[in-house]
Amino acid sequence: MKVPLSGERFRAVYRLTMPEAEARERARAIGVEQTIEFPADLVTGGDIRDHIIGRVEDFLPSGEGVFEAVVSYAVESTGAELTQALNVLFGNISMIPGIRLQRFDWPPAFDGKFRGPRFGAEGLRQLLSASNRPLLGAVIKPMGLSVKDLAAMAYDLALGGLDVVKDDHGLADQSFAPFRERVERCAEAVSRANRETGGRCLYAPNVTASPTALVERARFAKAAGAGGLLVTPGLAGFGALQTLADDETLNLPLFGHPAFAGSFITRPSDGLSPFALYGQIHRMAGADAAIHPHKGGRFPFTDRDIDEIVQGVRAPMGTLKPILPMPGGGMTIENIPEMIRIYGRDVIFLIGGDLHRRGNSLSDGVRQYRRAVEAAAVP
């Protein structure tokens, strides 16, 4: 039963919300469940017992009735694949309440195996010629508008001086605004606005779909002049996001949308931490920006959640580039000063409906948005 193991391990930190004795037992059980899922007493092979089974490296109290267990795994257990790495980190234990994956280490063995974001924060800034300021994003919506109306909206938004115009994540390939027609017209509209303003606004259509359609749509979007792509990994899979990031011929920045994956982060005792989900896992899968709700909007995100996201998108992960947080979810121009205090310069703001309430046109709304960001921006 000889297996060629390097001895290199990576560590995952789990937050366990349960009484101490149960948490100590649970930490050991995680090491078994996430690897061999087999009665430990039946394991006879030394390498499996000594290396493959997850090992509890540390166990610390972390508040009233909360403990942090550090469990290490052999790097070989992941096969250097994203799906299997996620499976080792949080596969079966996702079904047990009281366990949250808080964060994980990046072992040297992962460098070169996961390229992560193609652009990252700095690459996005270069694309947009915006070296040192917060970036401004907005959305074309609502679902149900015709291609003509959506393209007119994309034009007006870009004309006002945005950096990123993205599809609403609910725009797929519906009869009222078919994908190909929408993407051609909206990319053209943003390009026309850029010619008029001298700007470099990029249009990011939503390509979320089953794998074959996703890749086809991404290629079509590239050919039509899209400057980025919106993907919802909760629906398409993190592996699908990675496929787009790894595609040399595509070479477009990717914006990860949080829909459908919300059940991972609704309870602080369960699932994935915002640090792990929006920071580490999105980066590992190749997103250049992680869209997420800001606090105080339509979603109940807390100060701690936001702090974790800000830390997670830039935390060291070997050769992987830092990415940008992209907070939205009901933000208005009035939120800008507070958001700049929290996110600093390294952020893409995302405002939707509020721009429709400003001035005489959407372009006017965007100009007010820009002025608010410039006025509040860190000197």
Next chain:
Amino acid sequence: MKVPLSGERFRAVYRLTMPEAEARERARAIGVEQTIEFPADLVTGGDIRDHIIGRVEDFLPSGEGVFEAVVSYAVESTGAELTQALNVLFGNISMIPGIRLQRFDWPPAFDGKFRGPRFGAEGLRQLLSASNRPLLGAVIKPMGLSVKDLAAMAYDLALGGLDVVKDDHGLADQSFAPFRERVERCAEAVSRANRETGGRCLYAPNVTASPTALVERARFAKAAGAGGLLVTPGLAGFGALQTLADDETLNLPLFGHPAFAGSFITRPSDGLSPFALYGQIHRMAGADAAIHPHKGGRFPFTDRDIDEIVQGVRAPMGTLKPILPMPGGGMTIENIPEMIRIYGRDVIFLIGGDLHRRGNSLSDGVRQYRRAVEAAAVP
């Protein structure tokens, strides 16, 4: 703003755990969030206001502090695509605690758009020549074994008279048991055992991976003689599962594994109901069997959870075939009589480690397992 809508709608039932006034407001907000995500007062188009926005059709108390809201959506909002249908049903609201998607209707418009399971319960029974009895499954594991050891285990299991031998979902493409070598050897081992027993045991390797690798592995497995495929949609995406189910040339039954998607079902107030996840969504994506924990094992599934799964896998969904539940997660031969009382004949049992504790060989263990099922089986 004319959009070509048929007027046909489908209904989703949400379980809201919150005070009544909040739940009533939340039901309306769901209809907006899941469709236009836009301030309703800014919507001027009649079709969007009258048809696209989700409509609250019913609101009922469902226990102390729990309400059921029925929200209907225009079928066109889904674009007849799985990813977008899931997005409409539970995209952004997945980020809000207290909302659970309990179930959804199957509108006639979905028939022919989603083929669902290729085999279903009856197709699996035909493949296995087992028209009227519970089916017996087991697993080759643990991670860390060599291909030779795994193939020997597959042979012994098949020789004992199993119906399905599947890879552990943690077997991917690791150095200690590379995918291609493992699949060739294990398929050959099961085939050899079948020749000796006259049985029809099928081997289902784990093909979960990023989309390109997933399809390559599925094709390789088919060519190597695999009789089914194991896919973890929480890792690969439900769209990837659908791609395999829709592939005419593949034509293999698919076993859906619950890993990583557990956060959808850990809290009764949040996420997806077991009915919706294991019954409806797995079927919509094309799984022929939904693997899930039985109660009383290593995962805290309740009587109600199991009842929902049993109902969900066979609930009417237009032209979609019923599928089989595949309960596991720490089951032993002693659990069989109780499980037959719960699942009846329409089930694939899944036993792992326990078979290693029986008799002198794994084949002996399987024979005891068969006898237990035959003894307990409904006449």
